[in-house]
Amino acid sequence: MVFSEEHEAFRASIRGFVDRDINPYVDQWEEAGIFPAHELFKKAGDIGILGIEYDEEYGGMGADHTFAMIAQEEFGRVHAGGIPMALGVQMMMATPALHRFGTHELKEKYLRPAIAGDMVTAIAVTEPDAGSDVAALRTKAVRDGDDWVINGSKMFITNGTQADWMCLLARTSAEGGHRGMSQIIVERDTPGVVIGKKLDKLGCRCSDTALLFFNDVRVPVSNTIGEIGRGFQQQMSQFIVERMSGAYSKLKKIEWALEQTRDYMRDRIVRGEPLISNQYAAFQLAELSGRLDMLRTYCYAMAEKYSRGEDTTREATIAKLMGSRLCRDTAHWVLQFHGGTGYIEESWVPRFVRDIRLAGIGGGADEVMLQVLAKIDGFTPA
Known part of the structure; x- marks a missing residue:
């Protein structure tokens, strides 16, 4: 996928939002067990990221899906999983059906303030x-x-x-x-x-x-x-967007965790040598990195296909399934290679392990993704 200057400028704005308005506060929000949604969403609305694909008539950006993908990917850099999940609900779970199927009156009353960040959904x-x-x-x-x-x-x-x-x-x-x-x-x-x-x-x-x-x-x-009477069908189309969003948001999160683990293993001396010099450990990280690259490439292709108006039910199913498995494997090896240090709450590792485990449960469990894929590919009775 080739990103334009406009794509990169948008990515920089999302990254600035994460670094300025989210990451400095995640520790206190985690301790409190809640974050100020109205305050944060208003900031997000002010820079236009809550209605990326939505009509400009209602305050949206009117951009294509690749911009929404970039936003979700950059949200993966947030140091707590709860914030990207909450933003994802606002942007790609609670509002797509309203934008696609809702009346003008409903969009004016509910979609416009959601895009502006004046309402939480x-x-x-x-x-x-x-x-x-x-x-x-x-x-x-x-x-x-x-x-x-x-x-x-x-x-x-x-x-x-x-x-x-x-x-x-x-x-x-x-x-x-x-x-x-x-x-x-x-x-x-x-x-x-x-x-x-x-x-x-x-x-x-x-x-x-x-x-x-x-x-x-x-x-x-x-x-x-x-x-x-068509709510189930409308909800299923909304689930497709949700599952794509979930896959996008894992890319930077996994990348960041692998980078942090690599740097730790360079500094951690075991039997006189850096832990990273252990070939077994290096190979495990290399394989995770390779799988991440495959997932990223797949997600980029999926985003382009969706932007063309094509059906991505199968791709969303696969991306969510394979992404959640990569999340679990990454969490396992990140914790294993940090050892006792990673088991201490002062480390970033426990939060990462806890947060990322939801990937295989929320938005459709792994088993449901397999059921959907088996049906699409004709491996189960029609």
């Missing part, structure tokens, strides 16, 4: 009994005149305690499975929306993740995104 799909199996979700929205009346619960909702509105997927008819669902915008301060609790997580600790309850929540039917 969330994606409310996962439930206690319906994680990777979205077709099993139970939250219902029953029509009563011009309103939906929503009852149910949502689990593992990123930005859940700070979001101003969420893109919620609910059943709007009695049809089972993937049929009869709709995407509905729900404002968090609507009566009946209850924050059950902020979840205490293994990693990504500075990102607020919530359990939410919906008790007779009334929302106008006009808050429906796109066509009633």
